[in-house]
Amino acid sequence: MNPHSDRSWAGGAGTLAAPSASPGALPGLPSTGVPAGSFRGRGFGERLGATEREDAWWAQPLAQAIGLGLLGLYATWAAFQGNHYEFGNYLSPFYSPLFKPSWWPISPAILILWAPLGFRATCYYYRKAYYRAFFGDPAACAVGEIKSKGYCGELKFPFVLQNLHRYFMYLALVILVILWYDVIRSFAFAQPNGGFRIGIGGGTLALLFNTTLLSLYTFSCHSLRHLVGGKLDCFSCVAAGGPRLKAWSAVSVLNGHHMGFAWWSLFSVCFADLYVRLCSMGVIHDGVIYLSSLFDTAGGTGL
Amino acid sequence: MTQTMVESRPGTATAQAPAGEGQARSREAVLRVFRGDASGGSEVEYRVPVAPGMVVLDAIHWIQAHRAPDLAVRWNCKAAKCGSCSAEVNGKPSLMCKTRLDHFAQDRTISVRPMKTFPIIKDLVTDVSWNYEVNKRIPPFKPRPGADWRWQQSDVDRVQEFRKCIECFLCQDVCHVLRTHELKHQFAGPRFFVRIAGLEMHPMDGEDRSGFLKDHAGIGLCNITKCCTEVCPESITITDNAIIPLKERVVDWFYDPLRMVWRKLTGR
DSSP, rough: OOTTTTOOOSSTTTTTSOSSOOOOOOSSOOOTTOOTTTTOOOOOOOOOTTOOOOOTTHHHHHHHHHHHHHHHHHHHHHHOSSSSSEETTTTTTGGGGOOTTTOOOOOHHHHHHHHHHHHHOOOHHHHHHHHHTTTTTTTSOOOOOOOSOOTTTTSSSTTGGGGHHHHHHHHHHHHHHHHHHHHHHHEEEOOOOOOOEEEHHHHHHHHHHHHHHHHHHHHHHHHHHIIIIIIIIIISSSTHHHHHHHHHHHHHHTTTTTHHHHHHHHHHHHHHHEEEEEEHTTTOOOOOEEGGGGGGGSSSSOO | OOEEEEOOTTOOEEEETTTTTTOOOEEEEEEEEEEETTEEEEEEEEEOOOOOOOOHHHHHHHHHHOOOTTOOOOOOOOSSSOOOOOEETEEEEEEEEBBBBSSSSSTOOOEOOSSSOOOOEEETEEEEEHHHHHHHHSSSOOOOOOOSHHHOOOHHHHHHHHHTTOOOOHHHOOHHHHSSSSSTTTOOOHHHHHHHHHHHHHHTTTTOOHHHHHSSSOOGGGGOOOOOHHHTTTTIIIIIIHHHHHHHHHHHTTTOHHHHEEEEHHHH
């Protein structure tokens, strides 16, 4: 439903045209009505790092750059490996859902990873993090920048594509369903006789922990918050307003922790891949507790 | 609490508390205060006696009273509610009346400068009138036709957060789009996104400001670095609760291809 269907627009109510820019727009004047440079302060064009701040303002962007850089490098390396992504009933989250078409020459992860990567790259939290850490735009509040001329924010390519965040969120929701299927599958351990036993292995916990964090990250998304109810102006005036208010409120609570979920899920997804990879390479031995064995005094734990 | 400051002799100022509050304290704070105007200026160092609970604005008042009666500072309530005493304390945009001296190490100099984003008038006073020019251009509240003027508290909870704004313009000061890139002719700034959010999300408002946000308020210039939220003395979650929801509304109209096709096909 068009959220604005019951509203008039600043110009042209009842038309299919987009809302007009301003009722007070005067030709020849800049958009805010103030000529460029007429209220210029002393901060204009400050060079990179120029500031009167005396605290360690550089620490946070440095930590973010190191964290994002290292995890990004690991994820890239793991995605291009193309092997050791499966171990028994475990599948690395970088490779899920697993598509291995015969015509595809490189790692199957590349067919999948663009979607979660796009979701993170256009995420409102990560935008803050990498604009500060890698673009220095700004590196920290009240600190001079790398580039002071020609700034266009998110108006031009490629940054205008940040506006497609909601589409990556839709894809992330689909992938999330598949990751939960992988978690369920990770409880079922194949036996030599061809059957399965239910158990919990180290990989089960790694995948469960990771998918839980990925779910929290996805369900705290700003775009989801908008779509489930944030776009409404009056919850009590629309159909299903009560459930939509509850959904919006729940996502809002999660949204307050979006930054934390973003970081923890990034760690966990790399850890889950690493665990499966090390098991597959034979570097570590995956311990399994078979749930039926817990009640069998004669049996071991399988560890 | 009222403190009386007296100067014992030049260069060795001390603070004297009202009777019954004990002896004068020995601690002194060293402030470097910007003195000058549009033609230039420099920082001048002042030593100020420190009393318990003292804030930077108290120190500035002491300097005005005892050292530099021509020191210009804008203030009104001294209670973090009028938004007048905005400045940059140790480089951070802050309300002087809300910045306690005991938050700083005793051996460190405290610098107090005017806001960098706006043209300086004199000393700590800047010309913030640009903000009022922008404010005039925002499409005002327009009641929805035939609206039933009854609504639930839950409908206005989020709008009430935006009403806490005291117009100190610290968010405008720290915003790099205005501060460093000087795009005041294209960008309204976080304070006015908060105001627009308060209007847009009002249950009885019938205006749509999506086009204004995109083409005149320049919301696409904001790159979500959240400095405005960090400095807000009223703890308004400016970026997450005002700017991002407005960006999403602009996406609804101008950047979501499926919605645009759907609108063409259905007229809704």
